[in-house]
Amino acid sequence: MAGKRHHYIPRFLQRGFLNENAKKDYTFIYLNDGAKRPSKIDNVGVEGLFYSADGETDLDDKITELESKYAQHIGKLRENPSNFISFEDIAEMIFHFEIRTNNFRRNFHSSGEIFLRQMKERFTERNVLEPILREELNNKLFNGDEVDNILIEKNIPKKKRKKLKNEMREKIGVFVDIHMEQILTTVKDAMEFNISKRFKDVVKKGHINGLTRGLNENKKVNIYKLLNYKIINTDFNILLSDSIVIFEMEGLSEFKPFYDTKDILKAIYFPVSSNVLIYAFTNEDDPKLSVLNEMSAKCSKDFFIACEDSPYFEQMQIFIGKNCQLLTESEMHTILNNVIQEKLSEI
16 A cells, blocks of 8 residues: 555455456445446545655555455455454454544544534533633632732732722623623634634544554454354345444444444444455344345445446445444534533533
8 A cells, every 4th residue: 555545445355346347456336426437446445645644654554564464364265255264363354444444534524523513603602601711711810829929019908909809800701791792703713713624634643643553452352352253155245335344233223334332232244245244243143134235335434335336236325324423413412512511510
């Protein structure tokens, strides 16, 4: 993967989903806008300097090294699904693919952007921001010795200092009353600027830093190592989501593109070719093959790929993006309300 074009869905994995009748290394890509086309895998799941920030290439170099090892594992399974690969290696691969994709990064960006915009709207409501602002100004000015030191320097007698400080508190209240609308507008503009101009870069750097740390041992890898594993050969063609792996949770009807450790993990689905699937499960060996493609499409953010152009995959295409968010808007709304109520309760 060395160079400027970084594949967040590695080409060795995409090669399991090639169209036999098309030109060499061509797959079919189904996009979330309803478009579909044959595409060379060089141009699928790729972005310029995706794993590089500020000119650093360390992460890309490490991923390139890992891909060489993972490509050998996947190649063995495609040649003969009975070939043995250690559960430890599979667990490591699953975690790596779970967190390396643009699906993962864009989910954090879109979820975070929605959350920040909700936060902007709620925190810039006058009944929320005004008491917080008053409290912060009073804390800044009167909880330390700064005001007392200034009054001492001005040779203000001790008896008058308390009265002056109370008058200053009142004037702060008047100032806030007079200028609150202007303050609200300024805060909104500043928050919007940071959301629209800076947040994408912040998410990219955070993803790169997280990936760099995640290349080492991670607690989720240890969870995945304890699962049961089997290789499934399907009698139907499987699609590959742009999340690569998908997760089934206890008590949830929909699968997820990311495992939140607050959920109870039931199973993991990792397609390695159009007819070969790594299935990892906790207790019950009950793969949901009848809904696998639908769930994979729902967990896709922008697209999925498949080995053929077919009406069946066109039907799956309408599900793209239906269940790809890391947090629902209602979950974010609940979190935000809790944050605001906690902050207001401290005032």
